[in-house]
Amino acid sequence: MTKTIKHTFFYAHKPEAVWEYLTKPELMAQWLMPSDFKAELGHDFKFIIKPMPAFNFDGIIYCKVLELVPNKRLVYTWKGGPEPGTLTLDSTVEWTLVAKDKGTELLLEHKGFATDEAMLQIFSVMDAGWKQNIAKIDTLLKPATV
Numbered sequence: 001m002t003k004t005i006k007h008t009f010f011y012a013h014k015p016e017a018v019w020e021y022l023t024k025p026e027l028m029a030q031w032l033m034p035s036d037f038k039a040e041l042g043h044d045f046k047f048i049i050k051p052m053p054a055f056n057f058d059g060i061i062y063c064k065v066l067e068l069v070p071n072k073r074l075v076y077t078w079k080g081g082p083e084p085g086t087l088t089l090d091s092t093v094e095w096t097l098v099a100k101d102k103g104t105e106l107l108l109e110h111k112g113f114a115t116d117e118a119m120l121q122i123f124s125v126m127d128a129g130w131k132q133n134i135a136k137i138d139t140l141l142k143p144a145t146v
Helices: 015-023 025-031 117-141
Strands: 002-011 044-048 060-069 073-080 089-100 103-114
Touching (some): 002 117, 015 025, 015 089, 015 103, 025 117
Antiparallel strands (some): 002 103, 044 060
16 A cells, blocks of 8 residues: 655646746756756656655655656656665656646646655655645746736
8 A cells, every 4th residue: 555645736827837847957956956857758867865864865866757748747756765776765756737727737646655654754754845845836937927
């Protein structure tokens, strides 16, 4: 059995503007973290942050683009652990963008968290982190409007 993080956000901006923050590395770094992401199906990339030994995490998130529908859907793996080659988190991040009358609804589903005590701690931290980080997109988009 696994747990899933789910969040829905609304931005008063067109899907194309929101999409850029999900797919351009220089914009992703402003709200999430640095990466070598490319909007290409099958592309392997990494997010790199400060290691967190308390969570058995070396600071490297290994990802691969699994699905890519421009301005509508992006899916990639999200794997990490205490050291290269040892993965304790094997999950998937799914972004779905839905055009609305006055903007874009963005749905995040981060799936695959085990229900053991250690992973539930990571789930809780990541759940709060996603909320905080995704909210930054709205602030970054504020200068432009639909």
